[in-house]
Amino acid sequence: MLSELSAILESMIFTSESALSVDRLCDLLTEFERGDIKSALTDLVNSYQERAGGFELVEVAGGWQFRTRPTFQSYIVRHIKTRSAKFSPSALETLAIIAYRQPVTRAEVEHLRGVDCGGVLKTLLEKHLVRILGKKDIPGRPLIYGTSKEFLEIFGLKDLKSLPTLKEIQALDEHPQYERQEELQLEPDKAVPVEGDLPFPDKREVEPCSESQP
Amino acid sequence: MLSELSAILESMIFTSESALSVDRLCDLLTEFERGDIKSALTDLVNSYQERAGGFELVEVAGGWQFRTRPTFQSYIVRHIKTRSAKFSPSALETLAIIAYRQPVTRAEVEHLRGVDCGGVLKTLLEKHLVRILGKKDIPGRPLIYGTSKEFLEIFGLKDLKSLPTLKEIQALDEHPQYERQEELQLEPDKAVPVEGDLPFPDKREVEPCSESQP
Amino acid sequence: MADAVPHHQQDENLPLLDGIHQQYSVHLDSFDGPMDLLLHLIKKNELDIYDISIAVITRQYLDFIKLMKELNLEVAGDFLVMAATLLQIKSRQLLPLDDQEDPEAEEADPRAELIRRLLEYQQYKEAGQLIGARALLGREVFARGAREEFVAVAQQQEGPLEVSLFELADAFRGLLARIPVESFHDVAPGDSLNIADCINEILSLLQEQDTIQFDQLVSDELTRERIVVTFLALLELCKLKLIRIFQGEQHGSIWFVSAVATELAEEQSTYAL
Numbered sequence: 001m002l003s004e005l006s007a008i009l010e011s012m013i014f015t016s017e018s019a020l021s022v023d024r025l026c027d028l029l030t031e032f033e034r035g036d037i038k039s040a041l042t043d044l045v046n047s048y049q050e051r052a053g054g055f056e057l058v059e060v061a062g063g064w065q066f067r068t069r070p071t072f073q074s075y076i077v078r079h080i081k082t083r084s085a086k087f088s089p090s091a092l093e094t095l096a097i098i099a100y101r102q103p104v105t106r107a108e109v110e111h112l113r114g115v116d117c118g119g120v121l122k123t124l125l126e127k128h129l130v131r132i133l134g135k136k137d138i139p140g141r142p143l144i145y146g147t148s149k150e151f152l153e154i155f156g157l158k159d160l161k162s163l164p165t166l167k168e169i170q171a172l173d174e175h176p177q178y179e180r181q182e183e184l185q186l187e188p189d190k191a192v193p194v195e196g197d198l199p200f201p202d203k204r205e206v207e208p209c210s211e212s213q214p
Numbered sequence: 215m216l217s218e219l220s221a222i223l224e225s226m227i228f229t230s231e232s233a234l235s236v237d238r239l240c241d242l243l244t245e246f247e248r249g250d251i252k253s254a255l256t257d258l259v260n261s262y263q264e265r266a267g268g269f270e271l272v273e274v275a276g277g278w279q280f281r282t283r284p285t286f287q288s289y290i291v292r293h294i295k296t297r298s299a300k301f302s303p304s305a306l307e308t309l310a311i312i313a314y315r316q317p318v319t320r321a322e323v324e325h326l327r328g329v330d331c332g333g334v335l336k337t338l339l340e341k342h343l344v345r346i347l348g349k350k351d352i353p354g355r356p357l358i359y360g361t362s363k364e365f366l367e368i369f370g371l372k373d374l375k376s377l378p379t380l381k382e383i384q385a386l387d388e389h390p391q392y393e394r395q396e397e398l399q400l401e402p403d404k405a406v407p408v409e410g411d412l413p414f415p416d417k418r419e420v421e422p423c424s425e426s427q428p
Numbered sequence: 429m430a431d432a433v434p435h436h437q438q439d440e441n442l443p444l445l446d447g448i449h450q451q452y453s454v455h456l457d458s459f460d461g462p463m464d465l466l467l468h469l470i471k472k473n474e475l476d477i478y479d480i481s482i483a484v485i486t487r488q489y490l491d492f493i494k495l496m497k498e499l500n501l502e503v504a505g506d507f508l509v510m511a512a513t514l515l516q517i518k519s520r521q522l523l524p525l526d527d528q529e530d531p532e533a534e535e536a537d538p539r540a541e542l543i544r545r546l547l548e549y550q551q552y553k554e555a556g557q558l559i560g561a562r563a564l565l566g567r568e569v570f571a572r573g574a575r576e577e578f579v580a581v582a583q584q585q586e587g588p589l590e591v592s593l594f595e596l597a598d599a600f601r602g603l604l605a606r607i608p609v610e611s612f613h614d615v616a617p618g619d620s621l622n623i624a625d626c627i628n629e630i631l632s633l634l635q636e637q638d639t640i641q642f643d644q645l646v647s648d649e650l651t652r653e654r655i656v657v658t659f660l661a662l663l664e665l666c667k668l669k670l671i672r673i674f675q676g677e678q679h680g681s682i683w684f685v686s687a688v689a690t691e692l693a694e695e696q697s698t699y700a701l
Binding site for chain 2: 002009029066075168
């Protein structure tokens with residue numbers, strides 16, 4: 001079992017993006033003595049030493065940081081090198097144009113994006129997300145592009161019809177149109193007070209109460 | 215002292231940006247048996263439990279990740295900015311409906327909440343908490359929504375089965391065989407894939423119980 | 429007398445509004461819709477949700493909408509739809525049951541559908557509260573903050589991922605922003621570099637080593653001109669398909685390799701997304 005202070009220090013060093021110096025830790029933890037913080041740190045270092053786990057607490061660049069042991073680098077790299085890559089914004093944009101506008105030529109994609117798309121297009125072709133559908137029957141016979149089966153698989157789409165239309169995405173911003181019912185007479189027999197001069201000027205000032213109504 | 219395998223696993227999980235699943239670990243560590251990997255993971259979890267340090271090894275979104283204990287939040291926020299994870303009651307309500315009822319359409323969510331949900335839904339999509347699963351095979355082919363991996367990660371859920379159990383609904387009257395939301399024309403034969411796995415009690419099987427009213 | 433008129437008006441309104449105020453003193457903002465308001469009224473009146481008095485609920489619900497209007501709050505259409513539903517249920521309760529109608533097809537209790545919706549809504553509302561009360565990542569619990577520094581290097585050795593032209597340009601922009609303005613003026617116009625020289629320089633460097641880091645190319649003389657020329661040279665090399673550009677991680681260092689050397693390996697590798 002670690003001491004409370006050791007656990008606190010551990011949580012702070014763990015979440016910090018860079019190494020945390022003793023000075024900084026003392027500044028942050030004013031309720032603890034500097035001496036206690038230092039000895040709690042020593043306890044932590046020792047406990048990681050004894051444990052001989054995958055990482056340890058080391059002093060680097062004048063601060064404390066958790067670092068994996070060099071022994072395990074070969075294992076760590078296995079994960080890092082094969083992990084899934086994220087789409088770059090331009091790749092995603094180009095892919096979106098091809099998906100929604102297919103069959104489409106490179107010139108059309110570039111006209112929409114306003115930039116050269118050769119590189120992105122090549123990457124998308126290499127990743128088998130986009131395929132060449134054929135050649136357009138216009139002067140120059142440019143290649144026409146469309147999305148592939150892999151594209152559907154990656155986005156979990158049954159078919160191209162399942163692609164959400166731009167209209168549907170825009171519809172999220174629209175509220176269903178109700179008829180204006182200002183004149184709806186809810187209880188015509190009761191007089192509605194004048195709208196101005198209310199005894200409570202702001203709705204935020206209406207206080208909540210612990211309602212217990214018999 | 216930890217075992218070699220435990221230390222290897224620890225180093226890999228420690229450096230991974232997101233939770234690492236057992237499947238992924240087994241794929242990467244072909245020289246070890248799946249059973250050994252699983253028991254080494256259990257050893258690790260136990261060792262962190264006993265240690266009661268600043269962070270622990272938890273299972274989220276189908277994988278393993280180191281996370282700080284909630285107790286230390288007040289210390290951690292002294293030096294790092296919290297990612298503003300603010301959820302309004304309406305966002306949580308909508309998220310709950312989507313989580314328990316997925317795949318679900320916007321119309322179904324709005325019927326349950328009695329209010330337009332376009333804006334909330336868009337925010338949840340932008341925050342990657344909700345994703346579009348496809349389109350429903352009914353007239354109009356509305357989009358269907360479900361929760362994402364990020365949802366599980368942020369809410370610290372192992373999987374959808376770990377969602378808190380819904381309070382059981384007392385059987386209403388002598389007509390328990392009603393169709394759910396008949397006016398929405400849900401296809402009763404359309405099997406909902408995840409629902410069987412959800413902690414949502416099927417109303418048709420719920421026995422009348424003497425329930426204390428709020 | 430001039431200011432007595434509004435006072436008088438206020439006094440007249442006070443009793444009624446006070447009554448409403450006391451009955452419904454709640455955060456008006458806090459209702460997430462008509463279902464939420466209905467649940468609140470049911471709890472407030474300590475009604476059995478399975479046997480709610482439509483008369484009581486409808487009356488209070490309509491009073492509430494009126495209050496919202498009096499406070500100049502925009503009453504969302506959803507609230508009015510529910511008002512109509514309540515009024516419809518109320519009127520159906522008043523009507524005698526028509527024996528001619530098929531009793532099987534019609535719900536015996538006109539409230540049944542509403543009660544069902546309320547119960548289900550309550551379920552999700554509570555579930556939402558439970559979910560929201562969890563220790564959330566980035567709010568109560570946190571993942572590791574630091575990145576392992578050797579990872580970028582290891583990445584480059586083992587199997588780099590492709591980087592987009594955009595990220596390359598962004599790295600270039602970032603580099604330009606870092607250069608002090610003075611160094612721009614320091615460049616003597618006489619010894620300006622040309623792109624062809626720079627291309628040859630890069631190609632000869634690539635013969636000596638497998639990979640070059642972008643920063644490495646410009647580290648010797650960090651001037652605006654040098655960076656611009658190097659960048660243009662790299663773009664030209666890219667266009668000629670003589671080099672390939674990689675980035676280990678997002679915002680990580682950018683590396684160049686000779687395209688000729690990697691062609692074989694490239695064909696064998698599969699692209700993971």
